[in-house]
Amino acid sequence: MLPFLKYEFLQNAFLTGIMVGLLAPILGVFIVVRRQALIADALSHITLAGIAANLLLGKWFTLFAGLNPIYFGMAFSVGGAIFIEQLRKVYKHYEELAIPIIMSAGIGLSVIFISMADGFNTDLFNYLFGSIIAVKQSDVWTVFVILVAVLLFVFFMYKELFVLSFDEEQGKLSGIRSNWILVAFMAITALVIAASMKIVGILLVSSLMTLPVAASIRIAKGFKQTIWLSVLFGEIAVISGMFLSYYLDLASGGTIVICLVFILSISIFYKKFTVSRKVV
Amino acid sequence: MENQINNPVIHVDDLSFHYGDKNVLEHVTMEVKQGSFLGLVGPNGSGKSTLIKCILGLLKPQHGGVYLFGEKVQKFNKWEKVGYVSQKANSFNTAFPATAFEVVSMGLFGKVGLFRFLKASDKTKVWDALKSVNMEKFANQNIGELSGGQQQRIFIARALVSDPELLILDEPTVGVDIESSESFYKMLKNLHRDNHMTLVLVTHDVGVMTDYVTDVACLNKQIHFHGNTKEFEESSLDNLSAFYGHHVHVLHHDHEHE
Numbered sequence: 001m002l003p004f005l006k007y008e009f010l011q012n013a014f015l016t017g018i019m020v021g022l023l024a025p026i027l028g029v030f031i032v033v034r035r036q037a038l039i040a041d042a043l044s045h046i047t048l049a050g051i052a053a054n055l056l057l058g059k060w061f062t063l064f065a066g067l068n069p070i071y072f073g074m075a076f077s078v079g080g081a082i083f084i085e086q087l088r089k090v091y092k093h094y095e096e097l098a099i100p101i102i103m104s105a106g107i108g109l110s111v112i113f114i115s116m117a118d119g120f121n122t123d124l125f126n127y128l129f130g131s132i133i134a135v136k137q138s139d140v141w142t143v144f145v146i147l148v149a150v151l152l153f154v155f156f157m158y159k160e161l162f163v164l165s166f167d168e169e170q171g172k173l174s175g176i177r178s179n180w181i182l183v184a185f186m187a188i189t190a191l192v193i194a195a196s197m198k199i200v201g202i203l204l205v206s207s208l209m210t211l212p213v214a215a216s217i218r219i220a221k222g223f224k225q226t227i228w229l230s231v232l233f234g235e236i237a238v239i240s241g242m243f244l245s246y247y248l249d250l251a252s253g254g255t256i257v258i259c260l261v262f263i264l265s266i267s268i269f270y271k272k273f274t275v276s277r278k279v280v
Numbered sequence: 281m282e283n284q285i286n287n288p289v290i291h292v293d294d295l296s297f298h299y300g301d302k303n304v305l306e307h308v309t310m311e312v313k314q315g316s317f318l319g320l321v322g323p324n325g326s327g328k329s330t331l332i333k334c335i336l337g338l339l340k341p342q343h344g345g346v347y348l349f350g351e352k353v354q355k356f357n358k359w360e361k362v363g364y365v366s367q368k369a370n371s372f373n374t375a376f377p378a379t380a381f382e383v384v385s386m387g388l389f390g391k392v393g394l395f396r397f398l399k400a401s402d403k404t405k406v407w408d409a410l411k412s413v414n415m416e417k418f419a420n421q422n423i424g425e426l427s428g429g430q431q432q433r434i435f436i437a438r439a440l441v442s443d444p445e446l447l448i449l450d451e452p453t454v455g456v457d458i459e460s461s462e463s464f465y466k467m468l469k470n471l472h473r474d475n476h477m478t479l480v481l482v483t484h485d486v487g488v489m490t491d492y493v494t495d496v497a498c499l500n501k502q503i504h505f506h507g508n509t510k511e512f513e514e515s516s517l518d519n520l521s522a523f524y525g526h527h528v529h530v531l532h533h534d535h536e537h538e
Contacts, residue, residue: 170386
């Protein structure tokens with residue numbers, strides 16, 4: 001066993017990281033091709049409001065103090081996801097408006113809750129930027145349950161999600177009930193965002209959903225390959241990022257994101273290099 | 281009407297549609313018989329695409345209705361009988377990371393049903409559909425890497441893969457060069473002749489179309505002519521001038537579609 005995996009908290013962090021590195025890019029592929037990359041950002045900010053609410057309640061009632069804030073984060077995030085889908089119907093011709101509305105509402109609530117709880121503490125800092133030391137045993141199990149649910153959903157609904165992402169008209173003609181599938185998809189996206197926050201942090205969670213896809217979409221042939229490559233890139237970044245984070249004593253979220261940016265630049269240059277060689 | 285034995289494939293019954301207070305279709309009544317190849321023509325903004333979307337149940341008309349294979353479109357559920365090719369050249373995300381094979385296989389999803397997967401026999405169908413449009417060599421290319429004409433062939437293959445009895449094409453040659461659009465029309469003619477498929481081709485290109493279709497319907501909010509190609513050509517001069525009128529100018533300079 002690797003020497004630094006002796007510690008239980010590091011084992012927890014690694015298990016969670018590996019699961020999140022699988023989940024976020026899989027959902028990210030569907031989000032990116034539907035041109036909704038910013039939704040992950042909106043949902044992560046509403047997740048922050050949930051966590052801040054939990055910290056505040058923990059201060060007022062001892063009952064909430066022992067509760068893992070991940071559950072409150074999830075509840076807010078899923079609520080926000082459903083709200084976004086409703087807003088998109090209200091603003092049919094300005095669908096993207098839903099994103100800044102939810103994002104600012106999330107930040108607004110978070111700031112109010114934080115100030116009521118007498119400001120920042122290290123807990124909150126960990127949620128913002130990610131910290132592998134903060135991952136608990138209960139987080140591992142929560143993420144594991146989400147992992148199973150998401151994998152089942154994507155596995156059995158793959159056809160439907162694929163058609164709906166490519167063109168909704170064809171989906172309707174195939175008799176696919178688009179509405180509940182899209183709402184369910186948004187809800188599980190919200191869960192994954194809440195689940196990822198301990199590792200990469202709320203401010204950086206959307207990058208784990210979009211950057212691996214941005215890298216793979218340039219070089220992959222076909223949709224399935226895009227998914228596999230995105231997962232591969234996500235895992236490489238999470239694992240190497242956590243190693244670096246531990247040995248260099250850096251925030252895990254930041255190192256993971258920088259690893260992703262590194263992979264992305266390699267894929268961009270790789271594509272440029274191979275395309276220019278073809279021309280010659 | 282529904283209980284007749286020899287139902288037309290499409291029956292449009294006194295259909296009217298408006299967006300807000302703008303009338304798009306007024307009292308359209310039309311039949312498409314089995315085995316016919318209908319050219320639906322009309323100037324831009326004449327409501328052709330809206331009519332097609334009503335026929336497919338994607339839009340709900342405010343008045344009148346549509347029957348597919350004798351069944352009201354809202355209750356119709358045998359969508360594998362219907363293939364549809366929309367104005368893809370204008371609208372779809374060309375950067376979408378899907379291979380030609382993956383795009384064609386989407387045409388089978390309605391038939392396969394929820395929670396099921398494509399079987400080996402389904403994959404054979406996808407290959408057959410790709411072969412029928414001469415695109416099997418490009419199966420593993422991303423759709424975005426193909427030319428406009430090749431992409432359109434892939435979308436035809438997607439419509440054909442479920443072995444439909446009715447194929448509806450909405451301006452399929454928009455954004456396709458003339459050479460490939462000619463071979464495209466020939467391919468449609470072969471499909472009609474060899475597979476006894478019922479075809480509806482929406483176009484504003486009156487000239488090319490009459491060489492291939494068996495029936496013509498002229499639409500400009502209302503149906504102005506509906507008959508076989510011979511009748512259309514005989515009365516063509518009267519029809520076209522009455523029908524297009526001062527719209528002829530619009531036809532050549534306005535490239536927007538409804």
